[in-house]
Amino acid sequence: MSVLVTGGAGYIGSHTVLRLCDAGQDVVVLDNLTTGFDWAVDPRAEFVQGDVADGALTRSLIASHGISAIIHFAGSIIVPESVADPLKYYRNNTSASRSLIEAAVEGGVSHFIFSSTAAVYGMSGLEPVGEDAALAPVSPYGRSKLMTEMMLADVAAAHPLTYGVLRYFNVAGADPRGRTGQSTAGATHLIKVAAEAALGKREKVAVFGDDFPTPDGTGVRDYIHVTDLADAHALLLEHLRDGGASTTLNCGYGKGASVRQVLEAVRRVSGVEFTIEQGPRRAGDPAAIVARADRIRETLGWVPAHDDLDAIIASALRWEQHLSQRNRHG
Numbered sequence: 001m002s003v004l005v006t007g008g009a010g011y012i013g014s015h016t017v018l019r020l021c022d023a024g025q026d027v028v029v030l031d032n033l034t035t036g037f038d039w040a041v042d043p044r045a046e047f048v049q050g051d052v053a054d055g056a057l058t059r060s061l062i063a064s065h066g067i068s069a070i071i072h073f074a075g076s077i078i079v080p081e082s083v084a085d086p087l088k089y090y091r092n093n094t095s096a097s098r099s100l101i102e103a104a105v106e107g108g109v110s111h112f113i114f115s116s117t118a119a120v121y122g123m124s125g126l127e128p129v130g131e132d133a134a135l136a137p138v139s140p141y142g143r144s145k146l147m148t149e150m151m152l153a154d155v156a157a158a159h160p161l162t163y164g165v166l167r168y169f170n171v172a173g174a175d176p177r178g179r180t181g182q183s184t185a186g187a188t189h190l191i192k193v194a195a196e197a198a199l200g201k202r203e204k205v206a207v208f209g210d211d212f213p214t215p216d217g218t219g220v221r222d223y224i225h226v227t228d229l230a231d232a233h234a235l236l237l238e239h240l241r242d243g244g245a246s247t248t249l250n251c252g253y254g255k256g257a258s259v260r261q262v263l264e265a266v267r268r269v270s271g272v273e274f275t276i277e278q279g280p281r282r283a284g285d286p287a288a289i290v291a292r293a294d295r296i297r298e299t300l301g302w303v304p305a306h307d308d309l310d311a312i313i314a315s316a317l318r319w320e321q322h323l324s325q326r327n328r329h330g
């Protein structure tokens, strides 16, 4: 009944590993530490440093640890980078996932949970987007993830494996108990960037575009607290283990916040008037993307506990302070 968590040393993976270990599960983490940190892995889990594309390694881990389920977070995650270097994304998100899915099938793994993204929807607009909406990703990142979704559906139709695809909207915040958080060096995510500015680690924050068809002209996103997202993974695993059908679920709260609103909230919560500068649009950015979020509640009984932008920001700021202290003390 062990669970293999790929990318468990990363931001969302490390929160989910905590959640699984808190529930007493046996967890094996596989991570190559390109963007993750070994110290972020809960010591109750076993950590293996390696690449998900290494079929010999994943086959041997599945066999030696009796892996019955895989939660696959490992991947490359930056939308504009995928526009500049698409082959990196097709290699690390699509091709590496293919290799892992093959090892799962060969090893008789029963359940597979995959980290997908709201970016599969493309230009959905301000109306909340449901799971059955047209899939038209506008970035190589979104396409690299959609291809993996399609592979999983085909594989599950041909082999005895059930899967869950979770399409995350914009993930932010940190473990309320301060055990882990977003630690990525050179992060590009808005709330992380703004938290760094509030703590004086950056001089300013640029607003990427103010001419989008949104109420204040800046990009609108549906920000979800990482701890609620970790809960969704635990519930989905339970659903699949209880014989539940394969499913694809949006992970968001169903409401949007604009870049301006987020930056104002970070200023208010931190009490720091960091500099905000207007800049041009960034490549690959849709104007708005907000989840229709009823299916996940109905399927999993998921009830978010942290659905509040100020609380998300406060936890991100607390983690950013923790990182500063950590760096000061080596």
Ligand SMILES: NC(=O)c1ccc[n+]([C@@H]2O[C@H](COP(=O)([O-])OP(=O)(O)OC[C@H]3O[C@@H](n4cnc5c(N)ncnc54)[C@H](O)[C@@H]3O)[C@@H](O)[C@H]2O)c1
Pocket: 006, 007, 008, 009, 010, 011, 012, 013, 030, 031, 032, 033, 034, 035, 036, 037, 050, 051, 052, 053, 072, 073, 074, 075, 076, 077, 092, 096, 115, 116, 117, 118, 167, 168, 169, 170, 171, 172, 184
């Ligand atoms: N952060 C978000 O807002 C967001 C939104 C939608 C989807 N996602 C998806 O969630 C997943 C996790 O994202 P995150 O924000 O935690 O990013 P992250 O960069 O913190 O975590 C990714 C982890 O995967 C590891 N990794 C990358 N390639 C690997 C490989 N080939 N083999 C082994 N390990 C590898 C990295 O070292 C890192 O620890 C990704 O698949 C991402 O696409 C994230």
Ligand SMILES: O=c1ccn([C@@H]2O[C@H](COP(=O)(O)OP(=O)(O)O[C@H]3O[C@H](CO)[C@@H](O)[C@H](O)[C@H]3O)[C@@H](O)[C@H]2O)c(=O)[nH]1
Pocket: 077, 078, 079, 116, 117, 118, 119, 168, 169, 170, 171, 188, 189, 190, 191, 193, 205, 206, 207, 208, 209, 218, 219, 220, 221, 259, 282, 285, 289
């Ligand atoms: O310094 C910054 C950083 C971001 N933004 C804007 O803020 C919004 C959010 O951007 P960001 O935090 O970089 O997230 P996204 O580009 O929306 O992508 C995230 O959210 C997607 C789901 O919606 C995931 O698939 C991706 O992995 C994840 O990086 C966008 O409008 C950006 O243009 C700025 O204006 N300035």
